[in-house]
Amino acid sequence: MLPIFCINKILINDNNMNNYVISIASGKGGTGKTTVAVNFALSLNNVQFLDCDVEEPNANLFLKAAISKTIDALISVPKIDENLCNYCGKCQEVCQYKSLAIIPSSNNSKGIVLTFPHLCHSCGACVYICPKTAIEEVDKKIGEIEIGNRGDILFASGKLSIGEIMSPYLIKQVKKNINKSRNVIIDAPPGTSCPVIETVKHTDFCVLVTEPTPFGLNDLILAVDVLKKLKIPFGVVINRSDIWNNMINMYCNEENIPILMEIPFDMGIARLYSNGIPFVEKMPHYKQEFIRMFEQIKRILE
């Protein structure tokens, strides 16, 4: 006779055990993240697609989702009331990001407060520390989030405003739209720094897209290091898999990294891409490949 808590577990797991949040990252840029993310999403059922490459979101060039809503993405930055401020400089001392400069008063001139909002990380330390409560938090727009759909596929995309540098804050807000009743595919930015970490963090699995070139391998190794530190399970897709040699396969075999899919170089895919057409629409046999990849990912996770 099973204890009561085991019976509950079996019943609850039944509906949501098949939904996963999968991020698509790379290391080296230009390997085919967006191509893989888009075509993967189009091959599955019950999907939500998030474009977190907020500095250059391009997935919708291919998905062509209809946008139903655009939301301003805001962060809090300090505003100092110079009627209350005595230019003591405590806010500037506590700021870890140097986004405040206080020019002290002198005999013949009043002090000046300079803020550099683009460096501000919205931590709130300056507000907290001010002995004159002269600092309030005001909203600053850093970008936009577009929400829409392409048929049954839910879509959300972040677009960082020109001149802004705080990608991770916008990415965090895009990810707030994650719908757990769907399989969520997230297109990450290239590289391995803060924006990528913010994107792949807390996802169930990360697909690393690479190519068999020296840079492809070098940056794949960096990305693998990041995912291991974040303890996120991952696998590799080799794009343009036949353009050089088997350096990626050898590395993956040595490190026991699952190779989820290999896409040989194909002028046909390149032509479709350059016309903004996802290749699974014209090469439907690839849909089977992506479904097989999804099954492999599920097996790894279960």
Place this chain on the structure above:
Amino acid sequence: MKICITSEGQTLDSNLDVRFGRCAYFIIFDIDTKNWEAVKNDNINLTGGAGIQSAQAVIAKGAKAVISGKMGENAYKTLKTAGIAIYLSSGGKIEEVLEQYKLNKLEQMI
């Protein structure tokens, strides 16, 4: 009056450091008394805002003018707001740059 020159080393014999925010040392030279000191720049390792911090250091030392090679807009804005004159030099030893300053031969950044 004190002026600040960004330097690669701690003596008047050292070369001008063309970077402002991440220079190795600030040489603070008093034109009137001829006294001077070399201050190590701790902002070199900041991930961001080094220009702003270095400008604050210059302001705190009471310098009324800065001589460097180039600086970014954050440092520029902070120094200008504090009313500090900014001069640019393409290089040379600190004592040579000082001579050029005295002879008004340095380009001023308006």
